[in-house]
Amino acid sequence: MTATTDNKIVIKPRIRGFICVTAHPLGCEAHVKEQIAYVKKNGSIANAPKKVLVIGASTGYGLASRISAAFGGSASTVGVFFEKTSEGGKPATAGWYNTLAFDREAKAAGLYSHSINGDAFSDDIKAKTVEVIKKDLGQVDLVVYSLASPRRIHPRTGVVYNSVLKPINQSFTAKTLDTDKEVVKDISIEPANEQEIADTVQVMGGEDWLMWMEALKNGGVLAEGVKTVAYSYIGPEVTWPIYRDGSIGKAKADVEVAAKKIEADLAALGCKAYVSINKALVTQASSAIPVVPLYISLLYKVMKEKGLHEGCIEQMYRLFAENLYGKGKLNLDSEGRIRIDDKEMQDDVQNAVKVLWEQVSTDNLKEISDFATYRSDFLKLFGFGFAEVNYDEPVDPAHGQ
DSSP states (O other), rough: EETTSOOOOOHHHHHHHHTTTTOHHHHHHHHHHHHHHHHHHHOOTTOOOOOOOOESSSSSHHHHHHHHHHHOOOEEEEEEEEEOOOTTTOOOHHHHHOOOOOOHHHHHTTTEEEEEEETTTTTTHHHHHHHHHHTTTSOOEEEEEEEOSEEEEEEOHHHOOEEEOBSSSSOOOEEETTTTTTTTEEEEEBBBOOHHHHHHHHHHSHHHHHHHHHHHTTTOOOEEEEEEEEOOOOOGGGGGGTTTSSSHHHHHHHHHHHHHHHHHHGGGGGEEEEEOOOOOOOOOOOOSTHHHHHHHHHHHHHHHTTTTOHHHHHHHIIIIIIIIIIISSOOBOTTEEEEOOOTTTTTHHHHHHHHHHHOOOTTHHHHSHHHHHHHHHHHHTTTOOTTTSSSSBBTTTTOOO
């Protein structure tokens, strides 16, 4: 980054492992506008919620949910997230720029939006959110829970928990992709111990979702017939040891238990609590999971060839329009989970991915996978790679603050 005399800087992507440590305000704005345009093109969602709270609203599925609700259903939205602002001439995080862009676009469209930046795990932020809803909206009719965090400070005990991405009971060895070096290699991961599993459940499990719904109920800001949804993933067997059957899988199972408890606790309101199993996509969370970037690169290749590929906004629009607020029956599995990973998990798709998985190597990676789209989608998360943005031109890192 090179500063100019008027505090503007040239911002380029700086990648460290599975994280880009810079973000571009104009690129993030372009990304938000791209998603809004998709929703507008596909039309308004019948019976859409009108007052929506999104917890984890600044990136990925949470951001796409907020956009779908606002621009697909003209909903008033409150978004909660934890992002860094621009300080000392350095760029803010992508989620901060995304939210600024969303708020600007919502205001221009005459839509109410209120964004709360802080630790969503804390009681203080829950209380602040309740007060905002009570003052401005009265009640909400949809609560989206889309938090993804590596750590959690428990609001009642002050204990700090850190999550791990590890298998359980036995070590796990499989192919993975070093996205920096573009190398396919084997990775071996030792199993999580009991404490690591318990800590991961504390961070990524259902307790905080339960706490949020309890706080909203006690604050009197949940409407009759309120719906709430949390997001999860199952995926194919190749990812199960590190995901569904691993430490994070235990946490996701706990989220499913929480859904049932929420429905029971809020039965008097007629609440419906769902877990939505979503498609594998490039997000800041998924990029950190071993095996998954390679699987996604192969999956994208297959799904694009079959005309089935969807990104975050396509997934969330379909969740709202065809499931949560659709005219037909929800696409539920035997466990009562909404399945919008249905296209990913089609037999023909998974069989084709399996064949490529056996074949893929460093030498043929770019030939038999769609690593190019994986890389492009990863950079887009941070506002890079949009044709309408001149990345050589200096920009104010505090853009819009």
